[in-house]
Amino acid sequence: MANNVSLSVNGKSVSASVEANVLLVDFLRDNLGLTGTNIACDTSQCGSCTLLLDGLPVKSCSLLVVQADGCDVITIEGLASETVLHPMQQAFQDNHGLQCGFCTPGMVMAGIGMVERRRAAGSGLPSDEEIRSALEGNICRCTGYHNIVKSVAQGAKTMLQGEG
Amino acid sequence: MYKFNFASPATIDDAAAQFEASDDATYISGGMTLVPTLKQRLAMPSDVIDLSKIASLKGISLDGDMVKIGAMTTHAQIASDGLVVANIPALAELAGGIGDASVRNRGTIGGSLANSDPAADYPAAVLALGAEIHTNKRTIAAADYFVELFETALDEGEIITSISFPVCKVANYQKFSNPASRYAIAGVFIAKTSAGVRVAVTGAGPYAFRQNEMEAALDGDFSAKSIDGITVSDDGLNEDIHASASYRANLIKVLAIRAVEAIS
Numbered sequence A: 001m002a003n004n005v006s007l008s009v010n011g012k013s014v015s016a017s018v019e020a021n022v023l024l025v026d027f028l029r030d031n032l033g034l035t036g037t038n039i040a041c042d043t044s045q046c047g048s049c050t051l052l053l054d055g056l057p058v059k060s061c062s063l064l065v066v067q068a069d070g071c072d073v074i075t076i077e078g079l080a081s082e083t084v085l086h087p088m089q090q091a092f093q094d095n096h097g098l099q100c101g102f103c104t105p106g107m108v109m110a111g112i113g114m115v116e117r118r119r120a121a122g123s124g125l126p127s128d129e130e131i132r133s134a135l136e137g138n139i140c141r142c143t144g145y146h147n148i149v150k151s152v153a154q155g156a157k158t159m160l161q162g163e164g
Numbered sequence B: 001m002y003k004f005n006f007a008s009p010a011t012i013d014d015a016a017a018q019f020e021a022s023d024d025a026t027y028i029s030g031g032m033t034l035v036p037t038l039k040q041r042l043a044m045p046s047d048v049i050d051l052s053k054i055a056s057l058k059g060i061s062l063d064g065d066m067v068k069i070g071a072m073t074t075h076a077q078i079a080s081d082g083l084v085v086a087n088i089p090a091l092a093e094l095a096g097g098i099g100d101a102s103v104r105n106r107g108t109i110g111g112s113l114a115n116s117d118p119a120a121d122y123p124a125a126v127l128a129l130g131a132e133i134h135t136n137k138r139t140i141a142a143a144d145y146f147v148e149l150f151e152t153a154l155d156e157g158e159i160i161t162s163i164s165f166p167v168c169k170v171a172n173y174q175k176f177s178n179p180a181s182r183y184a185i186a187g188v189f190i191a192k193t194s195a196g197v198r199v200a201v202t203g204a205g206p207y208a209f210r211q212n213e214m215e216a217a218l219d220g221d222f223s224a225k226s227i228d229g230i231t232v233s234d235d236g237l238n239e240d241i242h243a244s245a246s247y248r249a250n251l252i253k254v255l256a257i258r259a260v261e262a263i264s
């Protein structure tokens, strides 16, 4: 039985009729053409499908679209303007925080989620250890993580303290 | 995943009635366990009933000398909640060590306790602190709740509504995590409660259990030395690709000593 859902995706309202067994990540990729959110493990282990649901990082391969009814979804496509990258994206570029790039959308979303949580809690800049802990659920098979941690540290700094 | 019907009732009674009316229903909270289970076709329910829209399953409050946590509360909320941090800091820390940040943003305490994975973290805290599990039908004492591997005292269709934990400021949880999933290969929760020292173990057996010998020793002398001489039997402990039963038995003692040292 199809279900009617309405959600906001990158600031645009989306209404659709979907089967209950459709995953959020498949809906974004197949129905909306938003292929930036990747599927790698499909078993909630790797984090490449991470996006922000009501501001919080979640794994969209383990979430039904019907569970996201009424929610606000931000994917990697929702970050940059026409000309300017989001500070977290820019930081990955500046610090060579990616190689093949497959894990990168998930890393960027998980990083932003952590920074926004810290902003709300007023907890200041994250330490490297806190960054690593926030990225525990995101696996990268290329970089060895060091540059990802550097990227998230720079992204956090720009997001929390502005340029500089 | 097979097709199934999905509904998001607004009240506990509606959810229970829908469960009753279906031949083969299951509840979903965070879905962190259920969605992978559906994908693997380990479960093929005809109806999935979502508990996330039921307002009365949410929220954390101080109820006398108990902290009452709604079943739909996520691990992330428990880890950062001011009331939990102030009144049962070890529980907040335990919740903050479950899985990873994304899992903690979706997974709920009710879902975890209903599922009763032998490697889950909360069972150790529930047993050591002597929590009460409230359902839509009754209140179940921690000691009566865990029955078998993946089996609890819950009846078919019974809904966990909240969990009450006695306030306890002197407690510590230590786990040896599976490096991939962060589930507990073994975890030990030690609490100084009004009824004495409690030592509860998760991850090591088919379900969480108390370690009475260590409790008695720590009641006499709360020091690492007093449990150092205890030999933990590996009888009935889990054995899998991650660890043998005797390794888990040894871990129980190592983790218990770390927890005592963290408290002292």
Ligand SMILES: Cc1cc2nc3c(=O)[nH]c(=O)nc-3n(C[C@H](O)[C@H](O)[C@H](O)COP(=O)(O)OP(=O)(O)OC[C@H]3O[C@@H](n4cnc5c(N)ncnc54)[C@H](O)[C@@H]3O)c2cc1C
Pocket (backbone or CB within 6 Å): A044, A045, B026, B027, B028, B029, B030, B031, B032, B033, B034, B035, B051, B071, B072, B097, B098, B099, B100, B103, B106, B107, B108, B109, B110, B111, B112, B114, B115, B117, B119, B120, B121, B122, B158, B159, B160, B161, B181, B182, B183, B184
């Ligand atoms: C990658 C990964 C790592 C993890 N690591 C850990 C870890 O380190 N430690 C740990 O403890 N857990 C871990 N988990 C499990 C996680 O904590 C899950 O959140 C939890 O097991 C289930 O909670 P849920 O809300 O997602 O439940 P769901 O998946 O929605 O439901 C699980 C089961 O409980 C039933 N149910 C749900 N809510 C209720 C209710 N209120 N009343 C009655 N029945 C109900 C459902 O019908 C279902 O059968 C991990 C999970 C993943 C995916």
Ligand code: FES
Pocket (backbone or CB within 6 Å): A038, A039, A040, A041, A042, A043, A044, A045, A046, A047, A048, A049, A050, A059, A060, A061, A062
């Ligand atoms: S694809 Fe979702 S966690 Fe790996």
Ligand code: FES
Pocket (backbone or CB within 6 Å): A097, A098, A099, A100, A101, A102, A103, A104, A139, A140, A141, A142, A143
């Ligand atoms: S850059 Fe290739 S997986 Fe991370």
